[in-house]
Amino acid sequence: MSFLEVENLEVTYGAITALRDVSFSVEQGEIVTLVGANGAGKTTALRTITGMVAPSKGRVIFEGKDLLKVKAHNIVASGVTHVPEGRGMFGNLTVMENMELATWTRRKDKGQLKKDFDRVFSLFPRLAERKSQKSATLSGGEQQMLAVARALMSKGRLMLLDEPSMGLAPILVKEIFRILVDINRQGTTLLLVEQNAHMALKIAHRAYVLETGHVVMQGSAQELAKDSRIREAYLGG
Amino acid sequence: MSYFIQQLLNALQLGSIYALIALGYTMVYGVLGLINFAHGDIFMAGAFFGFFIAVMLKLSLVPTLLLAMFLAAVLGIAIERVAYRPLRKAPRMSLIITALGVSLFLENFTRATLGGQQRSFPKLLNVQEFALGGATVTNLQILIIVVSLVLMLLLRYVVQKTMIGKAMRAVSDNKEVLALMGISLDTVVMATFGIGSALAATAGILVGMAYPVIDPYMGIAVGWKAFIAAVLGGIGLIDGALVGGFILGFVEIFAAALLPSTYRDGIAFAILIIVLLLKPTGLLGRPVVKKV
């Protein structure tokens, strides 16, 4: 049994079927990426894992536990964090307050929290300088960093990331991906959704390609990066 | 001059009451986007809780107040659980109608079970007068103002500094992401209704002591005024409720001092309309900008 096991997922929104018979798995310690074009169902897959969307069929098993039976707000306590599409800022709250809220489930553990804040701020020095700035006034790149930093403060064992590179300048994309590799090396398993297949395949161990709600290809990231169909469809030839 | 000080104290007293109740409207609106029209009736229920606790259990002021706050919190939480939560995803109009229904229910249920007559509120304080710069002040007036101010400061602290307060502010930004942080929206909503209702109960008891009669319909006019205060200051904003409450208190007292007293309600509504025409989001409200 894998660390995360998604089996035969089907999700419909009214008449639209967003996912049909989608299966994938993630092993502990891996970076796995789901790549695919707009509307392929990547976001839907992540939202199903963290209980924001209920599937009509299928199973989601994490560390042997059926996540579909867990309420959305208890998923974090089960060990899965989610950096949502569009960053999901609490815009009226400061950087620090955004991060504090992510520690809700372990707010009693003051001593450990202090260490975790120090560790996360050392990963994101730009955020450390902006602790008391309202998150709505951060730049797009800073907001994306805050979204990742916030998920780190929840201390999951598996982190889902929905297009962390969206809307960022190339240099910032590089920085974010470098930090993701760092986070993975420090022991967090990553499931990364990306349209930027180029960067995603560079850091991932394995990849799945989604097309209109189906998994059409899977394999090691290195092999997929060489595949001619992938190069044509997602890597600009 | 002494007349002016007298009116100033009256205005502070009235403004405190409006502000205490307006906080409940504004907090619920901030978290759920709902105008809880039953909130004025929770103020009434709080006054009745205080009445029965003082008369039947013969408790003194502080325990009466604390127990009534607790009971009102339970009532507010129960109303949300039974009447509003099942409609959380329903069209907003359904929620508004339900809130009006709950309001009518509380008024009429109270009248049916306890009778519609006015009851004199028990003396929880030995009222004493003393002079202040030529004006006459009572210890009750001071009590009302001080208790209100202390609760307002306490609430501000809770909302700014505690985790539940931060969660309350976060809800209006992004409900869905709240769950991703491991926070249950229901928990935040319960805390909001509980705190707002306890503040309204405090106002109910203070009004009961000052007036000193209570009846099942006492929440209607006061509830509307507090709602106006919340909108005036900028609904959804804690400081807006405070500013709106005190402005309304001052306007009413000074309008009544200068004009025949029947004008005062009309003036309150006229001010609301003028402010909203000039600043649709209320005095402290920021213009609505959607960041993409």
Ligand SMILES: Nc1ncnc2c1ncn2[C@@H]1O[C@H](COP(=O)(O)OP(=O)(O)OP(=O)(O)O)[C@@H](O)[C@H]1O
């Ligand atoms: N709330 C919703 N209601 C109706 N349809 C939806 C909803 N959310 C997603 N869909 C549809 O489901 C399909 C998959 O959407 P999803 O957001 O999962 O795609 P995606 O792969 O994340 O795309 P993108 O790369 O553009 O973010 C799309 O056709 C979309 O229109």
Ligand SMILES: [Mg+2]
């Ligand atoms: Mg998406």
